[in-house]
Amino acid sequence: MTSFRAFRIHHDDAGYRAGVETMDAAALLPGEVLVKVAYSSVNYKDALAGTGKGRILRTYPLNGGIDVAGHVVASTDPTFREGDAVLCTGSGLSETRDGGYGEYARLDARWTIPLPPGLSLRESMILGTAGFTAALALLRMQDNRQTPALGPIAVTGASGGVGQLAIDIFSRAGYEVHAISGKADHFDFLRSLGATDCIDRHQLAFSGKPMDSARFGGALDNVGGGMLGGLLPLIAPYGNVAICGNAGGIAFDSTVMPFIIRGVSLLGIASAGTARELRDRVWQLLAGDWKPRQLERIVTREAGLDELPGVFARMLAGDSFGRTLVRIEGTL
Template sequence: MTDAVNSTPVDFRAFRIHNDDAGYRGGIETMNTQALSAGEVLVKVAYSSVNYKDALAGTGKGKILRHYPLNGGIDAAGVVAASTDPAFKEGDKVLCTGSGLSETRDGGYGEYIRLPAQWTIPLPKGLSLRESMIIGTAGFTAALALLRMQDNRQTPSLGPIAVSGASGGVGMLAIDIFSRAGYEVHAISGKAAHFDFLRDLGAAQCIDRHQLAFSGKPMDSARFGGALDNVGGPMLAGLLPLIEPYGNVAICGNAGGIAFESTVMPFIIRGASLLGIASAGTARDIRDRVWEHLGGDWKPQHLERIATREVSLDQLPDVFGRMLAGDSFGRTLVRLNTSHQI
């Protein structure tokens, strides 16, 4: 892989994560663009975002990084500063989500990032850099779930879509995206105080997780045409018997646990499908399809409401702590280079 042309190295600030003899730690450092991970496209970052995975990586509460040190942040959007790939030129607006960021290569929590051209996505028409990072990995995951469900013959006519973990970032964006695509959405959340907000995003019904009683039967009366489950564990086990024939359940989270007990009955009697959503390693052609939808017919209509906080690099530790404690709501943007030039 060829390094991006950068005849004038630049010093910049980044939230960098170490794990060495001095222990696990993350904080603001000044580094040089020459020290960034290799890639063909050097980007001046305008915005990133905070995902649960970022909080785990930034605090060491989860084993996210494969090697150290690396800059945190699994999302980045900004303007090309230099490129050796003819597909990108200086001044182009681009984004990247997942694709090894803050796992095997430097992520978006720096004023600059160097990306492989293979994973650099031109900013879709219809989206600003800011909007693309309100969406970020969370919205990409929700839209990827919808794409996979529709590729497997999910349609609004099958019935409402249950969205668990609905008050989280993926859940909120899923409500907006699925509603935009013509689906009736039933939001499941343990935070009843947020129900009015979820209805404003497009949820037709809100279901209190604490009052949702699953029968435990291998099969139950069908209630949902499909589901996007952010929780896993007992939630996933409880949803499967409630899915209409040939409906899909997309699973993208494990807040409720990595194991679940079920039977083959929903699959062999109703033909239900369980779809795994692994957004970080999504193939480029599928990424392009998802972002085309997100900039067009699936573009969320309530992005500025969902973006409840905007912070600087220096404020990241506080954000990580609150997120891991369950005390966060909506999407948090990270502001880097946001001058009028970009």
């Protein structure tokens, strides 16, 4: 293997540009594990990076794609052998090192995860960063004593990839899930994933009071901004709000009252930099007790490398639904 196709992102004197090109394997950044890529996925962060709408990459040029799954071709780390099925999410992919949008990827052994029994490579990338984020949120909430007895879990941005996977994962773990979305035409689908109730974001009126009647036992918030500020007064005593997105803005208004009167906890979910031992724990759960039941229904589109610009444009325009799986040509 000397050359291969990749969706590569540049930013230099000629400006910001990205697209499919042929590159030499020697141009891949160093890493112990060389992988022939089978699948990747599309996350909001990928759309920002691939269009230049967000300052995601810290060095250029790089291959896009914060998720990757495939088979080991060669490894200088004895942990991995040729033919091993592996995956990697976050961990600097498409930020400081080449990502999964290429027929080959060279990975850092520290962040390369052996594919857990119970998951296929395809399933691992339907999950990808989105599923990992949802499961990490639940794990952190449960480590902070979240239980189904505290009440229903509100999932905001429920029509997106993280939201849909969270509905399935949380409901499978025994929680009643209330889905909050601005796309009412998707409510029947969200119920089929396990949501007990669906709430139209446009009809959700917050009182603006520092404290209000407890409505939810906890929440997974993909939105931030006014949504996060409005949810906090509605959380039951000692419930947790896990925040993992900022589609509604990076700032929010609140008071200390939910925290000091009800003991509500606000948990930050930073999936890209999660410690290795915690990564292993999350992926074992995703392959076992928390494996979503509706994975094949949650992936609503499959795309090749050449189709990525159109996928990015639709996602940034708010016209995406569920998960997009990226097939890497020449590996199937």
